[in-house]
Amino acid sequence: MATRVTSFIRKYSDVLLALPAVLWLLIFFIMPLIIVAVISMMTRDVNGIAQFPLTFDNYERVFQVYDSVLIRSVRIAFVATIICLVVGYPLAFFIKTRQNAWVRNLGLFLVILPFWTNFLVRTYAWRVLLGPEGTINTFLMNTGILNQPLEILYTETGVMLGLVYGFLPFMVLPIYASVERFDFKYVEAARDLGSNDWQTFWRVVLPLTMPGVIAGCILVFIPAIGAYVTPDLLGGTRGLMIGNLIQRQYNGNTPNLPVGAALSMVMMGAVMISLLVYARFAGRTR
Known part of the structure; x- marks a missing residue:
């Protein structure tokens, strides 16, 4: 009996090792994704709960009614x-x-230092900075640069500033890793062959550090397009993004679970397209 068990384990060792991860993905990713996809094609009852029959009307509504929010989300991200x-x-x-x-080491420490503070607290700090009577406007008006405060809070500009501040480390760290692997002897060789600084950068440095650039862009764009806290606190109604729209469909005064699920699937589609673009460009740069 023990011999059979040992033989079975040896024969299917790869499958057994992968089984926990496969089950985890199946239970906590694939199945919930299928459930959301099904709900996105259901109809809404009077209480906002999903019910049969299935229809694609929710997707039609997403692209007809909420198209401006989708475009704004992509643009801001x-x-x-x-x-x-x-x-x-x-x-x-x-x-x-x-x-x-x-x-x-100090530079890297300063890059990751914001992660030591809660993201919500950091976003609230930006409200203090960007408000009509905030630090930035107070300084500009006291120095005579402006006569009236800038309107930054509750605008797309405020959302962009908050997103850049929040996700900048996700851009710096992958690029730093690529630069760390870069052999600067290529720069010396390019200069010996007559290339100026601009040509050396575009033809040598940038192509060889492109994997870090692509990884950084993906790591910033994906969470930015689905951001919820930053546009909610800094954007108001003028900075509304798809993440806020999904939250309102689930927890608003008039919930609509099917439309919320359809919005979630659309955002998932945008993320998948980003990953496919990353895979394509990453394959070219190897």
């Missing part, structure tokens, strides 16, 4: 990702190229 890239790339390079190891 995209712009926030670009800003994080523009700020994060030179910052990662600056930290890595410091000769003193203590300075490099």
Whole structure:
């Protein structure tokens, strides 16, 4: 008996090792995703609860009624990702190229330092900074730069600033890892062959650090497009994003579970498209 058990374990060792992870994904990811997909095609009763029959009317409503929110969510997430890239790339390079190891470690420490504070608390701090009587407007008005406060809070600009602040480390760290693996002898070789700094960057440095750039963009864009706390606290109605819309469909005064599920599936589709783009570009850069 013991021999049979041992033989079975050896024969199917790979399957047995993968079984816990497969069961975990099946129970906590695949099955809930199927349930949400089914609910997204159901109809709504008078209490907002999902019921049969199945229909695609919810998706039609999502793209006809909430199209502006979907476009705004993609736009804000995209712009926030670009800003994080523009700020994060030179910052990662600056930290890595410091000769003193203590300075490099200090730079990385400052990048990850915000994670030591609760995200909600940090977002509330931005309300203090961006408000009409906040720190930024008070400084600008006291110095005579402005005569009236800037309208930043409860706008798309406020949401973008909050998202950039919250997700910038997710851009810096992957790029830093790529720069750390980069051999700077290629830069010397390019200069010996007559390339100027601009040509060296575009033809040598950027292509070889592109895996970190792509990974950073994905790590910023995916959570940014589904952000809930930041647009809720800093955006108000003018900065409403798909995450806030989903929350209102589930917990609002007039809940609509099927529409909320349809919005969730649409956001999941956007995330999957982002991952497919990442896989395609990551394969090219190897």
